[in-house]
Amino acid sequence: xxxxxxxxxxxxxxxxxxxxxxxxxxxxxxxxxxxxxxxxxxxxxxxxxxxxxxxxxxxxxxxxxxxxxxxxxxxxxxxxxxxxxxxxxxxxxxxxxxxxxxxxxxxxxxxxxxxxxxxxxxxxxxxxxxx
Amino acid sequence: xxxxxxxxxxxxxxxxxxxxxxxxxxxxxxxxxxxxxxxxxxxxxxxxxxxxxxxxxxxxxxxxxxxxxxxxxxxxxxxxxxxxxxxxxxxxxxxxxxxxxxxxxxxxxxxxxxxxxxxxxxxxxxxxxxxxxxxxxxxxxxxxxxxxxxxxxxxxxxxxxxxxxxxxxxxxxxxxxxxxxxxxxxxxxxxxxxxxxxxxxxxxxxxxxxxxxxxxxxxxxxxxxxxxxxxxxxxxxxxxxxxxxxxxxxxxxxxxxxxxxxxxxxxxxx
Amino acid sequence: xxxxxxxxxxxxxxxxxxxxxxxxxxxxxxxxxxxxxxxxxxxxxxxxxxxxxxxxxxxxxxxxxxxxxxxxxxxxxxxxxxxxxxxxxxxxxxxxxxxxxxxxxxxxxxxxxxxxxxxxxxxxxxxxxxxxxxxxxxxxxxxxxxxxxxxxxxxxxxxxxxxxxxxxxxxxxxxxxxxxxxxxxxxxxxxxxxxxxxxxxxxxxxxxxxxxxxxxxxxxxxxxxxxxxxxxxxxxxxxxxxxxxxxxxxxxxxxxxxxxxxxxxxxxxxxxxxxxxxxxxxxxxxxxxxxxxxxxxxxxxxxxxxxxxxxxxxxxxxxxxxxxxxxxxxxxxxxxxxxxxxxxxxxxxxxxxxxxxxxxxxxxxxxxxxxxxxxxxxxxxxxxxxxxxxxxxxxxxxxxxxxxxxxxxxxxxxxxxxxxxxxxxxxxxxxxxxxxxxxx
Numbered sequence: 001x002x003x004x005x006x007x008x009x010x011x012x013x014x015x016x017x018x019x020x021x022x023x024x025x026x027x028x029x030x031x032x033x034x035x036x037x038x039x040x041x042x043x044x045x046x047x048x049x050x051x052x053x054x055x056x057x058x059x060x061x062x063x064x065x066x067x068x069x070x071x072x073x074x075x076x077x078x079x080x081x082x083x084x085x086x087x088x089x090x091x092x093x094x095x096x097x098x099x100x101x102x103x104x105x106x107x108x109x110x111x112x113x114x115x116x117x118x119x120x121x122x123x124x125x126x127x128x129x130x131x
Numbered sequence: 132x133x134x135x136x137x138x139x140x141x142x143x144x145x146x147x148x149x150x151x152x153x154x155x156x157x158x159x160x161x162x163x164x165x166x167x168x169x170x171x172x173x174x175x176x177x178x179x180x181x182x183x184x185x186x187x188x189x190x191x192x193x194x195x196x197x198x199x200x201x202x203x204x205x206x207x208x209x210x211x212x213x214x215x216x217x218x219x220x221x222x223x224x225x226x227x228x229x230x231x232x233x234x235x236x237x238x239x240x241x242x243x244x245x246x247x248x249x250x251x252x253x254x255x256x257x258x259x260x261x262x263x264x265x266x267x268x269x270x271x272x273x274x275x276x277x278x279x280x281x282x283x284x285x286x287x288x289x290x291x292x293x294x295x296x297x298x299x300x301x302x303x304x305x306x307x308x309x310x311x312x313x314x315x316x317x318x319x320x321x322x323x324x325x326x327x328x329x330x331x332x333x334x335x336x337x338x339x340x341x342x343x344x345x346x347x348x349x350x351x352x353x354x355x356x357x358x359x360x361x362x363x364x365x366x367x368x369x370x371x372x373x374x375x376x377x378x379x380x381x382x383x384x385x386x387x388x389x390x391x392x393x394x395x396x397x398x399x400x401x
Numbered sequence: 402x403x404x405x406x407x408x409x410x411x412x413x414x415x416x417x418x419x420x421x422x423x424x425x426x427x428x429x430x431x432x433x434x435x436x437x438x439x440x441x442x443x444x445x446x447x448x449x450x451x452x453x454x455x456x457x458x459x460x461x462x463x464x465x466x467x468x469x470x471x472x473x474x475x476x477x478x479x480x481x482x483x484x485x486x487x488x489x490x491x492x493x494x495x496x497x498x499x500x501x502x503x504x505x506x507x508x509x510x511x512x513x514x515x516x517x518x519x520x521x522x523x524x525x526x527x528x529x530x531x532x533x534x535x536x537x538x539x540x541x542x543x544x545x546x547x548x549x550x551x552x553x554x555x556x557x558x559x560x561x562x563x564x565x566x567x568x569x570x571x572x573x574x575x576x577x578x579x580x581x582x583x584x585x586x587x588x589x590x591x592x593x594x595x596x597x598x599x600x601x602x603x604x605x606x607x608x609x610x611x612x613x614x615x616x617x618x619x620x621x622x623x624x625x626x627x628x629x630x631x632x633x634x635x636x637x638x639x640x641x642x643x644x645x646x647x648x649x650x651x652x653x654x655x656x657x658x659x660x661x662x663x664x665x666x667x668x669x670x671x672x673x674x675x676x677x678x679x680x681x682x683x684x685x686x687x688x689x690x691x692x693x694x695x696x697x698x699x700x701x702x703x704x705x706x707x708x709x710x711x712x713x714x715x716x717x718x719x720x721x722x723x724x725x726x727x728x729x730x731x732x733x734x735x736x737x738x739x740x741x742x743x744x745x746x747x748x749x750x751x752x753x754x755x756x757x758x759x760x761x762x763x764x765x766x767x768x769x770x771x772x773x774x775x776x777x778x779x780x781x782x783x784x785x786x787x788x789x790x791x792x793x794x795x796x797x798x799x800x801x802x803x804x805x806x807x808x809x810x811x812x813x814x815x816x817x818x819x820x821x822x823x824x825x826x827x828x829x830x831x832x833x834x835x836x837x838x839x840x841x
């Protein structure tokens with residue numbers, strides 16, 4: 001199942017903050033920042049259980065993350081990935097000449113990848129390093 | 132007019148800062164002296180002769196035309212502060228082309244990067260391709276930007292073009308931008324600049340405008356809520372005397388800056 | 402049973418976020434953090450993470466044939482200096498999670514190397530600084546807000562998550578001198594596309610469409626001037642609600658807007674902040690109104706201060722032509738990296754591999770990286786040289802600037818591991834090596 005015409009927001013969460021201080025290379029960090037949070041009703045349309053890996057795609061890239069249901073809704077049409085290595089695979093790097101990338105507000109689509117493997121931070125960033 | 136020909140002989144690995152390439156800097160110099168003029172390649176001090184083959188001759192400023200061949204898309208600041216003469220660039224060009232110029236003419240036969248014509252005080256800048264962000268704008272921290280002169284861009288301009296433009300009725304200075312289309316924030320903080328767009332624009336056009344004239348002949352994605360419709364017109368007289376005919380909706384704004392304003396935005400009626 | 406001697410440190414500063422809490426209590430036994438009081442979850446974790454662990458660097462590291470080996474300080478600094486000198490356009494980036502002395506040394510090193518000097522404001526509140534440079538800003542201090550503000554607006558900011566104790570120390574639940582009834586003496590407004598945890602405890606939540614903050618601020622300013630607008634709704638907010646909000650703004654005694662990435666990281670970036678500042682200024686025709694950016698890192702404000710008083714500019718500075726030049730968009734880290742214009746990076750007290758867009762990281766990885774970093778992070782793991790520092794604010798003293806630019810003194814509550822040096826000393830030694838090699 002998939003959803004399109006979504007808007008992707010990114011930002012801090014307290015869990016992501018605790019995890020990054022505890023160790024960015026830990027599993028705790030994946031569970032804190034390698035996630036995508038959905039509006040309750042939007043998530044029903046995906047027809048899967050919370051925690052199922054989903055692929056988030058924007059004009060700038062794609063990334064596999066665990067799905068969760070928001071505690072900060074309702075926000076139909078909006079998905080949220082905490083700031084970090086996962087969100088940075090799909091954010092808009094264009095700064096429109098001002099220096100700061102457009103980390104929030106990208107158009108996105110999402111599809112379930114039931115057997116997908118969500119990478120940890122080191123593996124994920126490692127893919128950006130060419131051989 | 133005499134010509135000095137510059138042909139790029141090796142592509143710079145980092146941006147080349149070429150603020151010395153102006154008729155003012157070439158005037159009265161021999162070819163050897165021109166070849167020795169300094170340029171910056173990242174932190175390395177190099178000369179024009181290191182990167183360009185130089186031929187032709189220079190005279191006084193008004194009669195010197197510089198023709199640049201080769202891909203100078205990574206060469207910045209060409210034409211900076213020039214007061215006269217001509218520059219023709221036969222490719223895309225890097226940031227800051229023609230910035231702070233006060234006279235003369237620059238023609239770019241390709242695209243220009245951000246900050247083209249920034250702080251323009253006079254003269255003419257023509258770009259046949261597209262241009263980046265901050266075209267004809269004020270530099271960071273300056274609250275008066277382009278104050279005279281004309282910029283023509285056949286294609287699109289990016290965000291915040293003509294930022295802090297300032298006109299002067301007593302001095303008869305009407306900074307003007309003609310372009311094919313524009314992104315957002317065209318005419319931001321406008322204090323009298325004139326903008327005429329042949330095609331479409333994005334959002335926040337004329338934001339914080341105090342006075343000035345912005346004409347959109349195509350469509351606008353969204354007009355700012357602080358702009359108020361006055362009436363429909365069939366003719367617009369620009370401050371520089373030019374007349375535009377056609378059906379336009381006339382808006383006053385930006386009313387977030389003041390309750391009454393001389394600022395005007397015209398959107399074509401299809 | 403041997404009783405461990407516990408030393409309690411009072412009034413310790415927390416080196417995590419821009420709230421820079423100054424009331425932490427840290428218990429140390431046997432040079433380890435054993436208990437914390439008053440800190441939030443994140444601050445607690447930070448102090449505990451300075452204890453010995455598997456993911457802290459205890460010795461300098463040099464990468465050889467794809468894996469790290471221990472090195473002496475001399476070796477590692479030598480290799481780092483070589484990398485920086487050889488580079489034609491080196492970037493010195495980060496500086497936000499360290500103290501002001503170190504930041505000053507960073508400026509010196511960048512100037513000497515004729516490098517690009519940038520800090521994390523570049524991807525965070527840089528737009529706020531750009532806006533302040535254009536239209537100024539009516540700012541005040543957190544203490545003033547705590548004592549006086551009866552109207553508090555969080556715009557594009559979610560303090561429950563990103564500044565956990567801000568609400569209980571300065572802006573919401575605390576009793577102030579003129580706000581003796583604490584929470585009951587304040588009206589909290591949240592503007593956000595999501596009904597965040599902060600919005601859920603506010604008095605008024607305004608749901609705004611993403612990327613349309615500028616239009617809403619623009620409409621509010623016009624309504625404030627008494628202009629009757631044509632639109633029925635702006636940015637997803639009905640005109641009636643906008644008019645109600647303007648009434649609330651005008652009728653307060655002392656209002657403050659706290660704003661965050663919702664303004665700086667969405668489309669129109671610094672122009673969102675420009676409009677918010679103009680609104681704040683215009684509200685002073687009716688009542689007292691101020692604003693403050695919710696700075697993310699505990700000393701990014703300090704980095705801006707130190708860079709500014711040394712060079713005239715707060716971030717995105719280029720020294721390649723032997724004097725300081727400033728232009729975000731041209732000299733900002735992400736833009737430079739996206740164009741692959743940087744050929745070596747020195748990362749200090751930050752983690753760009755995690756926090757920069759993928760395209761910028763990809764290009765950064767093509768060239769040598771030196772990381773001054775205590776923990777294993779995606780940046781350090783892929784670096785070529787690692788120089789292990791002491792934790793500023795835990796293992797060494799220094800000055801940090803809070804989000805409202807108040808300077809406070811970071812404390813030292815325990816010793817760093819033997820081979821970990823303070824950031825300022827590492828940068829000083831690196832500068833000496835560079836000067837030595839260039840024959841000064």
